[in-house]
Amino acid sequence: MEQLIQQVASGLANGAIYACVALALVMIFVSTSHINFAQGEMAMFSTYLSWQLIQWGVGYWPAFVIAVLVSFVGGVLIERTILRPLHTAPILSVVVVFIGLLAVFNSVAGTIWSYLIKEYPSPFPKEALDLAGLIGAHQVGVVIVTLVVLSALYVFFRYTPLGLAMRAAAQNPVSARLAGVRVDSMLALGWGLAAAVGAVAGMMVAHIVYLEPNMMGGILLYAFAGALLGGITNPGGAVLGGFMVGVLENLVAFFGNVIEKQTGVYIIGNGEKLTVALIIVICVLTLKPSGLFGRVVVTRV
Amino acid sequence: MTAFLEVSGLKAFYGQTQALYDVGFALEKGGITTLLGANGAGKTTTLRAICNMVRAEGRISFDGQPIVGRPTESVVRLGVAHVPEGRGTFTTMTVDENLRIAAYTRGRSAKADVQQDLDMVFEYFPRLKERMQQQAGTLSGGEQQMLAVSRALMLRPRLMLLDEPSFGLAPLIVQEIFRILRRINEESKVSMLLVEQNAALALDLADHAYVLETGRVVMAGPSADVKNDENVRKSYLGY
Numbered sequence: 067m068e069q070l071i072q073q074v075a076s077g078l079a080n081g082a083i084y085a086c087v088a089l090a091l092v093m094i095f096v097s098t099s100h101i102n103f104a105q106g107e108m109a110m111f112s113t114y115l116s117w118q119l120i121q122w123g124v125g126y127w128p129a130f131v132i133a134v135l136v137s138f139v140g141g142v143l144i145e146r147t148i149l150r151p152l153h154t155a156p157i158l159s160v161v162v163v164f165i166g167l168l169a170v171f172n173s174v175a176g177t178i179w180s181y182l183i184k185e186y187p188s189p190f191p192k193e194a195l196d197l198a199g200l201i202g203a204h205q206v207g208v209v210i211v212t213l214v215v216l217s218a219l220y221v222f223f224r225y226t227p228l229g230l231a232m233r234a235a236a237q238n239p240v241s242a243r244l245a246g247v248r249v250d251s252m253l254a255l256g257w258g259l260a261a262a263v264g265a266v267a268g269m270m271v272a273h274i275v276y277l278e279p280n281m282m283g284g285i286l287l288y289a290f291a292g293a294l295l296g297g298i299t300n301p302g303g304a305v306l307g308g309f310m311v312g313v314l315e316n317l318v319a320f321f322g323n324v325i326e327k328q329t330g331v332y333i334i335g336n337g338e339k340l341t342v343a344l345i346i347v348i349c350v351l352t353l354k355p356s357g358l359f360g361r362v363v364v365t366r367v
Numbered sequence: 368m369t370a371f372l373e374v375s376g377l378k379a380f381y382g383q384t385q386a387l388y389d390v391g392f393a394l395e396k397g398g399i400t401t402l403l404g405a406n407g408a409g410k411t412t413t414l415r416a417i418c419n420m421v422r423a424e425g426r427i428s429f430d431g432q433p434i435v436g437r438p439t440e441s442v443v444r445l446g447v448a449h450v451p452e453g454r455g456t457f458t459t460m461t462v463d464e465n466l467r468i469a470a471y472t473r474g475r476s477a478k479a480d481v482q483q484d485l486d487m488v489f490e491y492f493p494r495l496k497e498r499m500q501q502q503a504g505t506l507s508g509g510e511q512q513m514l515a516v517s518r519a520l521m522l523r524p525r526l527m528l529l530d531e532p533s534f535g536l537a538p539l540i541v542q543e544i545f546r547i548l549r550r551i552n553e554e555s556k557v558s559m560l561l562v563e564q565n566a567a568l569a570l571d572l573a574d575h576a577y578v579l580e581t582g583r584v585v586m587a588g589p590s591a592d593v594k595n596d597e598n599v600r601k602s603y604l605g606y
Contacts, residue, residue, distance in 0.1 A: 227467070227470075227471050227474075228471075230464060230467060230468055230471065231468065231471045233457075233460065234457055234460070234468045234471075237457050237458075237459060237460070238455060238456075238457050238458075240420070240451070240455060241451070241455035241456070241457060242468070243420075243438075243439040243440050243443070244418065244439065244443060244448070244449045244451060244455060245443070245468045245469040245471065245472075245518065245522065246440055246443040246444050246469065246471065246472040246522060247440065247468065247471060247472075248438075248440050249440070361459070
């Protein structure tokens with residue numbers, strides 16, 4: 067029983083990270099209908115920036131804040147310079163650009179910092195956050211940080227005029243323009259926020275998966291599964307989906323172990339976690355493409 | 368003296384297709400002008416050209432300023448409120464949010480003003496007040512049209528562009544909306560440019576009328592004269 071609780075708790079911690087990346091994906095998707103395949107690599111790059119700052123002697127939290135701010139600006143700039151000219155381009159061109167961005171970030175990070183795996187520090191004090199050995203201090207910290215970020219975003223989108231304008235621009239750009247909202251700026255802002263949220267996820271997960279240019283590959287896949295599961299058109303759903311995928315992958319491994327112990331037959335275990343994510347993606351896409359909380363979008367032709 | 372809204376030699380294009388060839392008209396401050404014409408005559412396109420939602424050439428001046436080529440948002444910020452075809456509802460947001468979006472450009476210092484404008488809007492359309500917290504997509508067609516007009520009002524416009532406000536609505540609702548449009552024009556001193564399929568209704572409300580045919584103005588004059596024109600009567604009024 068204790069093990070089960072442990073697994074669920076650490077699943078929530080992983081899920082928190084997936085939730086952040088899923089939210090970043092959804093923020094860009096709802097306003098542009100594009101999935102940013104480079105989201106993970108952008109987060110990885112931000113994480114390297116913070117690591118570099120820490121190496122130069124900057125404290126963890128100042129480095130964290132600087133990396134988030136730089137990522138925000140970077141996101142805005144990428145939208146303005148690279149994606150703005152592609153506003154009316156066919157979807158395949160955009161996909162190719164995203165994959166190009168992915169490759170560029172990956173290889174630039176590799177060139178600057180090498181592909182060697184690096185340790186990344188955890189900022190959370192071991193003693194203060196230790197919950198009876200059930201779940202590590204870093205995991206508790208991750209959940210707290212992501213919950214703070216997610217709530218802040220919720221408040222921003224739900225209760226501020228700028229958040230309202232951003233939602234309006236995403237939902238109905240034509241009407242938003244007619245209400246005087248500068249839709250293009252809102253898009254750029256959305257990219258900035260997505261990059262910043264991704265950066266938070268990267269810096270939180272780096273202590274667990276270690277820092278290397280390919281560290282976000284699996285995470286992006288889990289996040290994508292979470293976003294699809296919750297509904298790619300629904301930010302709240304995507305966050306919930308992220309948490310669900312995190313818990314689910316741990317439960318699958320846990321019950322696989324239990325079965326193996328009792329029957330001696332290995333059916334499923336830690337090694338198949340990523341497979342589970344892919345199965346979720348396929349099931350959602352075939353059975354309920356709009357996800358659990360998504361909206362069915364009907365396009366008039 | 369130049370008119371409040373003055374359009375001349377207006378051409379507009381959808382991709383390679385030319386929709387307007389030579390549209391020109393003028394609108395006096397405080398007046399209501401209507402554009403009539405059959406389907407495809409270019410009425411909606413003319414409104415879109417004013418807000419720079421289609422590619423346009425020619426001259427459009429609003430309150431003395433040329434506005435061709437200005438981004439939609441900045442035309443809106445000059446005081447031009449466009450109530451679009453299809454009503455442009457933000458369907459998953461509440462009625463309250465739909466209205467507040469239009470007050471976004473005023474910034475945060477204007478809280479009291481926004482509340483005052485909301486009260487004015489609810490005075491015109493009491494039904495919207497009852498539905499404040501309801502999702503806008505669940506409103507009836509008439510209520511969504513009222514919401515669209517209200518959203519335009521929240522911009523504190525000097526000119527309203529109305530694209531077929533009667534479209535798809537029951538006659539009683541249409542009468543109600545047109546009655547309120549007249550009140551808005553008289554009480555809030557908003558000039559209006561109205562596009563309508565329902566010519567009888569439009570000619571009653573408007574003081575001036577222009578008839579469009581395949582992207583050109585073919586007739587113009589005070590509403591009463593246009594109403595009495597034999598061709599207009601046969602083609603658009605049906606008697």
